[in-house]
Amino acid sequence: MTDAAQPQPRPLLRRVMRRLQDNWRTVVMIIPFVWLLIFFLTPFFIVAKISLAELAIASPPFTSMVEWTDSGIVTIRLVFDNFLYILEDSLYYNTYLNSLKISITSTILCLLFGYPIAYAIVRSGPVAKPILLFTIILPFWTSFLLRVYAWMGLLADQGTINNALIAMGVIDEPIRMLYTEFAVYIGIVYTYMPFMILPLYANMEKLDGSLNEAAADLGSRPTNTFFKVTLPLTMPGIIAGSLLVFIPATGEYIIPDLLGGGNVNMIGRVLFNEFSRNSDWPVAAAVAIVLLLLLVLPIMVFQHFQGKASEGT
Amino acid sequence: MYGKRSRFLTIMLTLGLAFFYVPMILLVIYSFNYSKIVPVWGGWSLRWYEELFKSEEVWQAVSLSLQIAFVNATFATLLGLFAALAMVRFGRFRGRTLFGGMLVAPLVMPEVITGLALLVFFISANQLIGWPSERGFTTITIAHITFSMAYVAVTIQARLTGMGETLEEAAADLGAKPFKVLTAITIPRLTPALISGWLLAFTLSLDDLVIASFVSGPGSNTLPILIFSRIRVGLRPDINALATIMILVVAICVAIAAILLFRQQRADMRDQQMAQKAAEE
Numbered sequence: 001m002t003d004a005a006q007p008q009p010r011p012l013l014r015r016v017m018r019r020l021q022d023n024w025r026t027v028v029m030i031i032p033f034v035w036l037l038i039f040f041l042t043p044f045f046i047v048a049k050i051s052l053a054e055l056a057i058a059s060p061p062f063t064s065m066v067e068w069t070d071s072g073i074v075t076i077r078l079v080f081d082n083f084l085y086i087l088e089d090s091l092y093y094n095t096y097l098n099s100l101k102i103s104i105t106s107t108i109l110c111l112l113f114g115y116p117i118a119y120a121i122v123r124s125g126p127v128a129k130p131i132l133l134f135t136i137i138l139p140f141w142t143s144f145l146l147r148v149y150a151w152m153g154l155l156a157d158q159g160t161i162n163n164a165l166i167a168m169g170v171i172d173e174p175i176r177m178l179y180t181e182f183a184v185y186i187g188i189v190y191t192y193m194p195f196m197i198l199p200l201y202a203n204m205e206k207l208d209g210s211l212n213e214a215a216a217d218l219g220s221r222p223t224n225t226f227f228k229v230t231l232p233l234t235m236p237g238i239i240a241g242s243l244l245v246f247i248p249a250t251g252e253y254i255i256p257d258l259l260g261g262g263n264v265n266m267i268g269r270v271l272f273n274e275f276s277r278n279s280d281w282p283v284a285a286a287v288a289i290v291l292l293l294l295l296v297l298p299i300m301v302f303q304h305f306q307g308k309a310s311e312g313t
Numbered sequence: 314m315y316g317k318r319s320r321f322l323t324i325m326l327t328l329g330l331a332f333f334y335v336p337m338i339l340l341v342i343y344s345f346n347y348s349k350i351v352p353v354w355g356g357w358s359l360r361w362y363e364e365l366f367k368s369e370e371v372w373q374a375v376s377l378s379l380q381i382a383f384v385n386a387t388f389a390t391l392l393g394l395f396a397a398l399a400m401v402r403f404g405r406f407r408g409r410t411l412f413g414g415m416l417v418a419p420l421v422m423p424e425v426i427t428g429l430a431l432l433v434f435f436i437s438a439n440q441l442i443g444w445p446s447e448r449g450f451t452t453i454t455i456a457h458i459t460f461s462m463a464y465v466a467v468t469i470q471a472r473l474t475g476m477g478e479t480l481e482e483a484a485a486d487l488g489a490k491p492f493k494v495l496t497a498i499t500i501p502r503l504t505p506a507l508i509s510g511w512l513l514a515f516t517l518s519l520d521d522l523v524i525a526s527f528v529s530g531p532g533s534n535t536l537p538i539l540i541f542s543r544i545r546v547g548l549r550p551d552i553n554a555l556a557t558i559m560i561l562v563v564a565i566c567v568a569i570a571a572i573l574l575f576r577q578q579r580a581d582m583r584d585q586q587m588a589q590k591a592a593e594e
Contacts, residue, residue, distance in 0.1 A: 032395045032399070043430035119322055150336035152544065284429065298421075
């Protein structure tokens, strides 16, 4: 076959392929980069923009930031009223505080229970270890919604726990557990515990056991060794796990809605309802921005740790 | 680090596992309950499974959710692979910090914020360029890809750092071009991580309620949206039946993924041992 017999588009295609092969690194980098710029970063700027607008009877229901006046001058209107409204209104203020209180307490509870569990897995034999890890990971893959639902069945007035206690004669009247703050704590600890255990496990797994032996040889008691050697060395795991629980728990919507009913107000729930029922977009956007500002520092700390981990050694 | 497990640790581990699994086991048991009131036992029955299979609404939601999950997982794996390659193998490039930041932020970003941001984005885009004309399959899938690719990227990044670059360097030394090295060595070695990333993205999509609720339109109910609207009012035996099926499917998928990863780890260890032996001889 001679070159002339080749159809015309073929070399062009080949040239494009060659081009692609030479520049594939750029292509590989650009595609996810652009995707994230459009679908992750831009939306946040739009939220920020709406939070500085006023409610208007229009579609979408807010005023435009940039306006052309008659004289042809562009005016930019920034309205901070929404933020003032949030900060002055005790409902929002208390809800933020309540969300932080619940997420911080839940994080501490997750750490108190998760730490010994992670440590127990690390200290298990080579056969038990992967099986135990699997049992921790499995609930993490199971539907979040259904795990919360499972607790509705346990905690309801007519639920499994109350029925069992009444049958055993411990109580006569059912204890109210569902739709209380207690139920919200259970729900958060239950669903977020794997996020605490897994980073702790990854961190503990790398610890050098001979350090503990050395401490013991030098006459250190196990408790002393734990507080002076193990605990400081597992700090990165503690920080990573705590952030993975604290940040999403602060904005949690499903758990306060299903397990707290109308009795427990968390900011995620307020935000969701504000948006779907009231359609006061500027206020809802401002609520979101304030939540984001509260979480921006923890998120940056997390990114710092994650970045370090992804770069490897 | 192996060692003795003290009695305290064993007790905590047992309590922890009981805490994790007792609620799920009870959920499954009550799905076989004849009684209409979930926690009151009325004898064994498959009544709620029958009811579930007869429900047109449930089938539509399952079908929509599976379609979204499939498309999402495929695109998220591709984008996640690209992102991981860029982060681990490309060294420093302009915008790397911003890129890395955007890549991990969805892992911890509260869902209400991501959902809200994407909704206002889609509405603004619709006003500006007329796309997307309606909210539903497309918008939910795009939203899901955006957060699942972060999870996939983290999974693949871990694997890329773990497996090192020695084989790639050897191939390059023997004259393989970078693109050839990528397709002939890196990607095949990443296969288990790609599969587990795909499965992770698939389940994340099937699981998401909050973001989907924000970006879905009327008439496009995914499975979690349907479940949520039902259990908001209280306990429902048909949801127990649905939960049992979903738990079973997930358990099988996770078991497959775990076995694949475990095998890969063992193969890596064997390779290393052989290399060490060869070096010693």
